[in-house]
Amino acid sequence: MYTKSPVIVMELPEQLNYVEGKALLVELQPLLEVDRPRVVLDCSRVQHMDSAGIETLLYCMDQAMKRDGDLKLAAVSPMSAAIMELMRVDRLFEVFETSEEAVRSFHAVALPENPQSLPWYSAGYGLPNLKSA
Amino acid sequence: MGLGAIVIVGPRNPAFGPSALEASESSSRLAQHLSCVEILGCSMLERTIERLLGAEVELVSVVVASEVETAPQLFAKFKKVKLEVVNDVATATTRLFQDYVQSGLEHSFVISANLYAETDLLDLFYFHREGRQKITRTHDSQGPLDLWVVDCAKAQYADASDLFGPLSNGGSPNTSSPNNGSLNNAASYFVREYVSRLAHPRDLRRTACDALRGRCAMRPTGQEIKPGIWIDDGAEVHRRARIVAPAYIGRGSKVKEDTLITRCSSIERGCCVDAGTVIEDSSVLPNTDIGIWLDVCHAIASGNKLFSLERNVMVEISDSNVMRANGSARKEAKNLRALSLANEKQQPATAKVVDSKKETPAPEAWQLGANPIQG
Numbered sequence: 001m002y003t004k005s006p007v008i009v010m011e012l013p014e015q016l017n018y019v020e021g022k023a024l025l026v027e028l029q030p031l032l033e034v035d036r037p038r039v040v041l042d043c044s045r046v047q048h049m050d051s052a053g054i055e056t057l058l059y060c061m062d063q064a065m066k067r068d069g070d071l072k073l074a075a076v077s078p079m080s081a082a083i084m085e086l087m088r089v090d091r092l093f094e095v096f097e098t099s100e101e102a103v104r105s106f107h108a109v110a111l112p113e114n115p116q117s118l119p120w121y122s123a124g125y126g127l128p129n130l131k132s133a
Numbered sequence: 134m135g136l137g138a139i140v141i142v143g144p145r146n147p148a149f150g151p152s153a154l155e156a157s158e159s160s161s162r163l164a165q166h167l168s169c170v171e172i173l174g175c176s177m178l179e180r181t182i183e184r185l186l187g188a189e190v191e192l193v194s195v196v197v198a199s200e201v202e203t204a205p206q207l208f209a210k211f212k213k214v215k216l217e218v219v220n221d222v223a224t225a226t227t228r229l230f231q232d233y234v235q236s237g238l239e240h241s242f243v244i245s246a247n248l249y250a251e252t253d254l255l256d257l258f259y260f261h262r263e264g265r266q267k268i269t270r271t272h273d274s275q276g277p278l279d280l281w282v283v284d285c286a287k288a289q290y291a292d293a294s295d296l297f298g299p300l301s302n303g304g305s306p307n308t309s310s311p312n313n314g315s316l317n318n319a320a321s322y323f324v325r326e327y328v329s330r331l332a333h334p335r336d337l338r339r340t341a342c343d344a345l346r347g348r349c350a351m352r353p354t355g356q357e358i359k360p361g362i363w364i365d366d367g368a369e370v371h372r373r374a375r376i377v378a379p380a381y382i383g384r385g386s387k388v389k390e391d392t393l394i395t396r397c398s399s400i401e402r403g404c405c406v407d408a409g410t411v412i413e414d415s416s417v418l419p420n421t422d423i424g425i426w427l428d429v430c431h432a433i434a435s436g437n438k439l440f441s442l443e444r445n446v447m448v449e450i451s452d453s454n455v456m457r458a459n460g461s462a463r464k465e466a467k468n469l470r471a472l473s474l475a476n477e478k479q480q481p482a483t484a485k486v487v488d489s490k491k492e493t494p495a496p497e498a499w500q501l502g503a504n505p506i507q508g
Contacts, residue, residue, distance in 0.1 A: 017451070048449075048451070050450070050451045050452050051452045051454070051455055052452075078441070078444035078445070078446040079444075079446050079448050081444060082432075082439060082441040082444050082446055082448045083448055083450070085428060085430060085441075086427050086428060086429060086432075086439060086448075086450075086455070086456075087427060087428075087455070088426065088427065088428050
């Protein structure tokens with residue numbers, strides 16, 4: 001049995017470089033050391049990001065995942081998105097338009113919209129009934 | 134027959150249309166005027182000049198607006214080309230008409246460098262001459278084009294904004310009727326051939342794709358070593374690099390191991406694409422180094438700047454291990470600065486003229502790494 005930790009939303013600075021990344025890490029490290037940390041990083045203020053900044057984000061995500069938690073990004077500007085795509089890290093993060101959406105995503109229970117009641121091989125799916133065949 | 138041409142690079146004069154302004158703004162993002170950016174081994178401006186010289190034009194005057202940061206520097210390879218940097222493009226154009234009349238040039242093409250049109254220029258000229266109009270403007274299916282033929286004698290005392298201003302809709306694609314350009318007794322000539330308006334870096338990519346796919350007459354420089362794969366002199370492609378046609382690798386560029394160049398991508402002169410990087414639907418402009426294990430997708434990379442066409446943003450990369458302008462770019466910039474300083478010393482006036490001699494292209498042996506393309 002475990003208790004859910006609260007979702008922490010943190011706003012990233014305008015420049016996410018080596019110096020700012022280090023400062024961010026000092027602030028974020030204790031929050032990542034709890035059980036199942038759930039962190040949302042709000043990137044709405046980020047104007048510039050470099051490889052050291054990206055490395056900080058990856059480190060934080062790694063720390064969160066080690067403790068069975070997750071780190072999500074919100075409000076990523078087109079500029080930051082372009083840098084993340086260039087460095088091939090865009091697909092590693094879940095990205096949301098707003099931090100509220102990102103917080104909600106932690107609470108959401110993944111239920112299929114149309115529960116699958118029929119087996120995949122039944123005629124309901126437009127396939128011949130393989131079981132009877 | 135006495136035919137001249139005036140090519141206008143980056144005016145801020147509204148007489149030459151709002152699209153020219155937009156183009157200047159867009160090009161400032163790439164630190165170079167769009168028409169001067171090398172695509173598939175040659176800039177659009179050079180291609181336009183080659184077309185003009187091919188149409189029996191006796192003298193080409195390239196008028197560069199002073200606000201264009203880097204004046205074109207590649208005229209050493211053309212003779213009959215005169216370069217002028219001016220403050221007022223409209224006044225300079227009128228003055229050139231007067232000069233042409235004095236030199237015995239009866240007619241002149243006037244073309245914006247932001248326009249690449251594959252129309253038959255001689256046919257356009259004959260059409261204009263038969264019409265006996267002061268000016269003939271071209272149109273295509275999307276509206277008026279910034280390409281005119283002018284009777285120099287009739288136009289030499291006219292105000293350029295009267296000549297071109299009311300006619301110009303900036304080559305904007307949405308201009309409705311071709312008759313918009315029929316003021317001042319101007320004739321209208323319809324262009325059916327391939328046309329590219331360079332108003333945005335996106336247009337450079339589109340033109341490169343069209344050329345690589347064979348949708349226009351433009352061809353990359355270098356040799357087509359496999360269908361759709363063009364490799365220029367001195368390019369080195371690692372045997373473990375994969376190039377998917379159509380693609381272009383420019384002069385002296387290096388493509389290292391495990392890279393993937395795909396979807397109409399072009400790597401221009403003097404670039405280096407490091408190991409494991411993917412270049413997809415992108416153009417890497419001259420003298421740019423791209424670091425290892427990167428994804429350059431739907432973008433134009435120039436030095437340490439990446440223009441994402443998908444997101445329409447320019448990103449400046451501060452980390453030189455990721456992207457940077459290489460030594461050749463810095464050397465070129467230094468030479469250019471020295472050249473412009475020398476010109477300014479020689480000619481204190483705002484206009485400076487560079488007459489150039491023909492330089493015979495020295496074909497060098499084509500060098501490649503062993504087995505450049507993996508099947």
